[in-house]
């Protein structure tokens with residue numbers, strides 16, 4: 001049978017949730033991290049550009065494209081910290097993969113859930129290279145939509161099983177703790193940032209605020225910890241005091257984007273940072289010693305979304321968890337697009 005050229009596989013939110021459950025959330029996070037790691041190790045084969053951001057007073061809408069020469073991918077994503085007060089998500093996303101040879105899309109998928117999964121997998125993967133050996137305790141500051149995904153990725157990839165939670169809204173911490181019941185964590189909710197970082201090997205900051213916030217100050221950060229800074233990902237939106245950055249070994253995804261969006265926007269444009277992909281290939285050193293503070297200045301880069309789209313596409317045939325979307329016009333004679341439109345016209349009622 002000839003392939004239906006008009007049809008593109010579409011993964012809805014419902015199908016994505018079924019897919020995550022069919023695979024198992026922790027296995028999904030581990031396998032996705034494997035795809036991300038494989039793509040980071042072939043970093044030089046990708047087209048790279050800082051994401052294209054459209055800023056407004058309330059938030060940002062971004063397009064994140066990349067290609068490896070065979071497949072092209074992009075994600076549409078927003079960031080609107082005030083949205084949750086109106087019953088909407090801070091971050092929503094969808095994405096596309098396309099065949100470079102024909103330019104035809106081969107996948108359209110929800111990426112709100114997938115972004116949370118890929119962000120968590122990337123964070124845990126970075127920590128696998130950077131966190132102190134044997135790390136078991138993680139503090140999470142900001143207990144919103146991304147938080148449980150972060151916790152589960154660190155459990156699945158590193159064996160983190162003690163969580164310390166803090167949020168300015170205590171109900172967010174209680175919900176996070178409740179959602180993680182049965183996943184094998186020992187959870188402590190803390191009222192203050194000073195308290196939440198006590199005894200933590202890893203500190204994840206994943207707050208949402210459209211401003212330069214100071215979630216962590218220098219005096220709260222002891223030697224040897226790994227900071228996974230996720231929430232500072234836009235110009236004018238950071239979470240860490242600059243003094244912490246000056247004491248840390250800083251690891252980033254793609255410097256031209258991170259210098260605009262990450263914690264390092266607070267530092268001079270030539271401040272030395274290490275690219276994570278080079279740590280993965282062995283070209284650069286990761287953690288230098290057990291007293292070094294390591295900082296993954298995460299902003300989220302297009303290649304992580306590409307890996308996530310690639311991973312989802314690989315699951316489709318096996319699981320059948322997609323719909324066929326009539327997305328592409330496909331006239332019998334390719335140049336007769338208008339003829340196809342004419343033939344679709346319903347005869348006028350007599």
Ligand SMILES: NC(=O)c1ccc[n+]([C@@H]2O[C@H](COP(=O)([O-])OP(=O)(O)OC[C@H]3O[C@@H](n4cnc5c(N)ncnc54)[C@H](O)[C@@H]3O)[C@@H](O)[C@H]2O)c1
Nearest residue numbers: 090119142144145146167168172206207208231298299300
């Ligand atoms: N780096 C990446 O790849 C990446 C990917 C996705 C999201 N993000 C960012 O992560 C952040 C969190 O996203 P989300 O979807 O979980 O948002 P969310 O709005 O669902 O949750 C954010 C939480 O942070 C809390 N918070 C705000 N200010 C705080 C403070 N000063 N101290 C403690 N808690 C505070 C809020 O009460 C809320 O519970 C956003 O800034 C988002 O842009 C980054």
